[in-house]
Amino acid sequence: MAKPVADDAVLKTSNKKKYLLWAVGLLLLLGAIGGIVGGIIAVRRSRQRDVFPAFRGVSYTPWGSDVASSTNSRASIQAMKDANVNMVALNTFSFIEDQDDTGPVTLDTTASSRTNYSTDDAGLVEGIRYIRAQGMDVFFKPNLDLKDAQWRGKIPASDGFFRSYKEWMVSRAVVAQSNGVSILSVGTEFNGAQGDEAAWRDIVAAVREVYDGQLTYSANHDSYQEVAWWDAVDMIGIDAYFPLTENEDDEPSKPTIQQRWVDQGEQIGMFRNKANLRTMPVIFAEAGYRSATGATTESGHDGGANQGDRRDNVNLDLQADAYDALLGIMGGHRFDWWQGAFFWNWEVNPRDNEDTYNSWTPQGKPALQVMTEFYQKWAE
Missing domain, CATH: 3.20.20.80 (Glycosidases)
Structure with a gap:
């Protein structure tokens, strides 16, 4: 005897239940995946925060015995704190x-x-x-x-x-x-x-x-x-006065300077591995740039690049870009063995118009704002 044919309404109801159960299961699965992904992202974010450099530094150069005895020197030290500095290299x-x-x-x-x-x-x-x-x-x-x-x-x-x-x-x-x-x-x-x-x-x-x-x-x-x-x-x-460019008249872009720091970071990392120093942190006991065209060259370090009169070839943007590139690249997750820089140099008595000089200090210049913002991020 032939089996009776199921009623169309019954079949439709049964199929709807199957689809509903499938949809609920899919939503639960997506929710679980979302939770896992969210957890992974949270872990990654926390790891990224964990590798912020320990030291937010400047190199303080009193050039005499007035380290903190005058109104000016104490104001200079207070300005370091205002810039989110937590470690002062006292030279x-x-x-x-x-x-x-x-x-x-x-x-x-x-x-x-x-x-x-x-x-x-x-x-x-x-x-x-x-x-x-x-x-x-x-x-x-x-x-x-x-x-x-x-x-x-x-x-x-x-x-x-x-x-x-x-x-x-x-x-x-x-x-x-x-x-x-x-x-x-x-x-x-x-x-x-x-x-x-x-x-x-x-x-x-x-x-x-x-x-x-x-x-x-x-x-x-x-x-x-x-x-x-x-x-x-x-x-x-x-x-860390690495020559990042060669031409004293060159004004390299920030991406160019960033790539040079990637190269330097990789070289330092390879040295640590080769010398069996994988667990040893690295600091830039000194680093910095003058606010002058040519500041990223070798002679920008030794004072020859376009220095002339101390008010010649002033380039505030290049100094700021160089600070940004160094802190952004070396302070990133990629080089988590790097623990900070001490920027040369922080003066007891910066000039009121320091931004018109091709000097080393970031005081009174856009580079100071760059440094302050990075240090604020690292301090959070």
């Missing part, structure tokens, strides 16, 4: 006569335009304490210069030099320890002397006996890969 300068001098390191406060910028210990301590009282940490960067105005990178390695330098650096470490300094640089740009690995390990060991904060060495941009004793300190420090 001081002591001297030897010339590159062959193996005598003791001395202060020089004579009335010379070249050498009248040593900071005595009273001014140093007052400055450290005042900066910390404003809620910022201190990266102490004691620099050794030559009275004959030659670059410290020309000082050769010698037993006599290391003997006097070690004594001096330990004395700086004692001041740092006594006054709550967070980071201490054991040297700056000693291209000619940094190759004596044993001597530098000895200096670092002596410093650690009296100082328990973080240590770095501030290598010049062209020689950081030649330092064989990075593992003796806590972070790789680079004075």
